Amino acid sequence: MKYLILIYTNQIGWEGLSDAQRADFGRGHLALSEELAESAELIVSEGLADPALATCVSVREGRTLTTDGPFAEVKEHLAGFYLIECESLDRAIAHAARVPDAAYGQVEVRPILDMSGWEF
Amino acid sequence: MNTSPRIEATLRELAPQVLSLLVRRYGDFDTGEDAVQEALLAAAVQWPTDGVPDNPKGWLLTVAYRRRTELWRSDTARRRRENFAAALAPPDPEPIPAVDDTLTLLLLCCHPSLSAVSQVALTLRAVGGLTTAEIARAFLVPEATVGQRVSRAKQRIRASGAEFRMPDHADRWERIAAVLHVLYLIFNEGYTASSGSALHRVELTTEAIRLTRQLRDRLPDDGEVAGLLALMLLTDARRPARTRPDGGLIPLAEQDRRLWDASAIAEGVGLITETLATAPIGAYQLQAAIAAVHDEAADSQDTDWKQILGLYELLNVIAPGPMVTLNRIVAVAMVHGPRAGLEQLGAAAADPALAGHHRVDAVRAHLLDLAGNHQAARAAYELAARRTLSVPEQRYLESRAAQLAPPTPG
Numbered sequence: 001m002k003y004l005i006l007i008y009t010n011q012i013g014w015e016g017l018s019d020a021q022r023a024d025f026g027r028g029h030l031a032l033s034e035e036l037a038e039s040a041e042l043i044v045s046e047g048l049a050d051p052a053l054a055t056c057v058s059v060r061e062g063r064t065l066t067t068d069g070p071f072a073e074v075k076e077h078l079a080g081f082y083l084i085e086c087e088s089l090d091r092a093i094a095h096a097a098r099v100p101d102a103a104y105g106q107v108e109v110r111p112i113l114d115m116s117g118w119e120f
Numbered sequence: 121m122n123t124s125p126r127i128e129a130t131l132r133e134l135a136p137q138v139l140s141l142l143v144r145r146y147g148d149f150d151t152g153e154d155a156v157q158e159a160l161l162a163a164a165v166q167w168p169t170d171g172v173p174d175n176p177k178g179w180l181l182t183v184a185y186r187r188r189t190e191l192w193r194s195d196t197a198r199r200r201r202e203n204f205a206a207a208l209a210p211p212d213p214e215p216i217p218a219v220d221d222t223l224t225l226l227l228l229c230c231h232p233s234l235s236a237v238s239q240v241a242l243t244l245r246a247v248g249g250l251t252t253a254e255i256a257r258a259f260l261v262p263e264a265t266v267g268q269r270v271s272r273a274k275q276r277i278r279a280s281g282a283e284f285r286m287p288d289h290a291d292r293w294e295r296i297a298a299v300l301h302v303l304y305l306i307f308n309e310g311y312t313a314s315s316g317s318a319l320h321r322v323e324l325t326t327e328a329i330r331l332t333r334q335l336r337d338r339l340p341d342d343g344e345v346a347g348l349l350a351l352m353l354l355t356d357a358r359r360p361a362r363t364r365p366d367g368g369l370i371p372l373a374e375q376d377r378r379l380w381d382a383s384a385i386a387e388g389v390g391l392i393t394e395t396l397a398t399a400p401i402g403a404y405q406l407q408a409a410i411a412a413v414h415d416e417a418a419d420s421q422d423t424d425w426k427q428i429l430g431l432y433e434l435l436n437v438i439a440p441g442p443m444v445t446l447n448r449i450v451a452v453a454m455v456h457g458p459r460a461g462l463e464q465l466g467a468a469a470a471d472p473a474l475a476g477h478h479r480v481d482a483v484r485a486h487l488l489d490l491a492g493n494h495q496a497a498r499a500a501y502e503l504a505a506r507r508t509l510s511v512p513e514q515r516y517l518e519s520r521a522a523q524l525a526p527p528t529p530g
Contacts, residue, residue, distance in 0.1 A: 001509075040269040043261055044123075058337070085261060087235065113511050 002043070002112035003092040009105040011076045017104075028100035036084060036087065047080035076106065083112075111118040123164045123387050131160050132174055132330075135249030138180045140221030143284045149228065150274040153246050155188035156180070160249055166200060222247065223338040224286055226331075229273075230298040233280040238273035239302045241266050247334075248327055257325050259309065296339070300348050300404065303332050311359070325356050335421075343399025346391055347408045353388035354411035357381040363366050369512045370518075373420040385415045403439035406431050425454035442473040458490040478507035482517060489524065498524035 017025065028070075036042035056067045079101065086092050089111070096107045123131075135156060142152040159180045173179040229243040244250045244258075252270065256263040288293045309326025332349045339345045361379035362370050399405070410431045417423040432448035445468050447470040453461025465487065469480045485500035501521035505514050 032288055037268060040272050043265055085237070085265070087237075094342070111509050113509055113514070115511055 001088070001092075002083065002085045002114070003089070004110045004112060005076060005084065005092070005096045005099060006108040007080045007082075007099055007101045007105070008076045008108065009079040009101050010077070013104045025100045028098070032082075032095070032098050032100075036082065041084045041086045041095070043083040043085055045080070045082040048078060051077045079105075080085065123168055127164070127167050127172060130172065131163055131180075132249040134177050134180055135160055136222045136225050136247045137220070138177060138184055139246055140284075141181060141223075142184055142223060142522045143330070146188070147284065148172070149284060150278055151188055151191050152184070153270075153274060155184045155191060157245065158183035158187045162252070176379050220338070221284075222314060222334055224284060226299050226335065227287060227295050228277065228282060228284060230280050230295070230296075231277055231280065232298060233276050233282070234273050234303070236305060238269045238276070240296070240305055241269040242273045243299075243302050243331070244306065244327065245270055248331060250327070266500070296342070297344070299335065300514045303328050303335070304348060304404075306331070307355075311355060325352070325359070328352060329356065341399070343395050344402040344404045346395040346399065347402055347405030348387045350392040350395065350408035351404055351411055353384045353391070354408060354415050357384035357388065357415060367512065369516045371516070372414060375420075377418060377420075380415065385412075388412060389416065401434070403435060404434045406438070410435075423454075425451055429455050431524040442471065442477070443479070445474065446479055450483060450486070453487050453490065461487045462491065476507070478504045478509075478513075478517075481507060482513075485517075485520065489520075495526070 033042065033045055036045070052069060054069055056069070058065050082094060082095070082099070086095065086097060089109070092109050096102065096109045099107045101107055138159065139152055139156045142156065143149050146152060162183055163180060164174075167173075167176075208339065226247050229246050232241045234242065240259075241255055244255050245252065250258075252266045253263050256266040259266070286292070307325055307328035310326075310328065329349070329352050330350060332345070336342075336345050336349050357380050358372070358375060360381065361375035361377065362372075364370060388408065389412050392405060392412050395405055396409060410428055413424050413427050413431070429451040431450070432444065432451050435444050436448055446465075449461050449464050449468060452464055462484070465480065465484055466472060469484075474480050481500050481504035485497045485504060488494075488500055489498035498521050501517050501524065505517035505521060508514050508517065
């Protein structure tokens, strides 16, 4: 089963951290990525640039319209993700709990839709 | 790659044989497996232009042997010192021993110390002769992930101290059951994917059938091996009829049965009929028998549900599981009416293994529909559509819900 671990964070929480805490934070991500790669469960993981750099895209009547920045000022924003494949939801949750952000913000686990089907 | 289907078939057939010979000689599965992969790639490049050598197996063995020696030389100094002499001993050019270790190889690849995904990846590479890239495409994961699964699996095998030999008689059935499970997973992965990268995934069903045939050649008297092969043939026979051009799923009852593969059905029915009469009963045989009953009905109205119910009752005894429970309930409804099915479904849904599972809602919707309670059926279809993780199922369940929409007033 594939799962996406979505990391939500807020800037204020991050600013309140000491240098040592920030270093632990980075090491935590590095260690988790390495372990997930070693156990062959990691598909891809990335951190996202600041939401101020987001471009919103919409197509109306064939024309592409873009606006800068996120739609609304929200406290929590998507800061990064891990796409993993593992045997069960419980295991995905255990991995998500090790994402350093889980201690400060909110980490969400979502199953990925697939193309399977059953005989009915 | 422009390898012709004939060369491809030869390579894939020889891959496990060459690997077995290498492992038998040097006892090192890990390096041997890498070396054979590289020999296969070399052959895939050279044979189409230079022609297939007179002794293809000898050619592959020589190239794999050389490559293995190079891999050894680049390996750690410790291992080089310890095995220097052995690594330099050339292989017997002729004759190649007639021993067939394909089964031993399969058992090693499906070693109990490995996770299911690793067993699948290693089996497809070492026994199936597929490349890492091909496996990655088939399972929709990056090549690096498959490479990692294979190398990790090989490390685990080494760490577990597993040897390249037939397991003791006591463990043997359990180990063969693990192989059957892996082959079943490979088949299902190919069969349940109904669109998207369908082209590549169809090859997985073909590959699973090919490997199961190989296994049956080695274990002709094993009822469950025959049962699994029959199950695959009888299921795969319906493939041409089960998807719409847009990739949507067509349920069994609505399939155009003229599109079913008659020769695969004949082979599967023959196989399961013979096996049921001679071998001790097993779960794969029962599932194959159920598939055979479906496949033998010229029209869904002609389906012998009484027989299917009887087979599910048996399956529920020897291999109970949540999906067997649900399928048995559908059969109960077809024999004794939807109310009887709904009653049993109410009790079954309390099982933690089924609680909140979208298939409970899908079956409930189907039975409510049959019972004429269209409004409740629609709600259950909608709930199932929200809970499924499968795109084609979601589309199918949504369309069933839409068909039951109340007529718009005016």
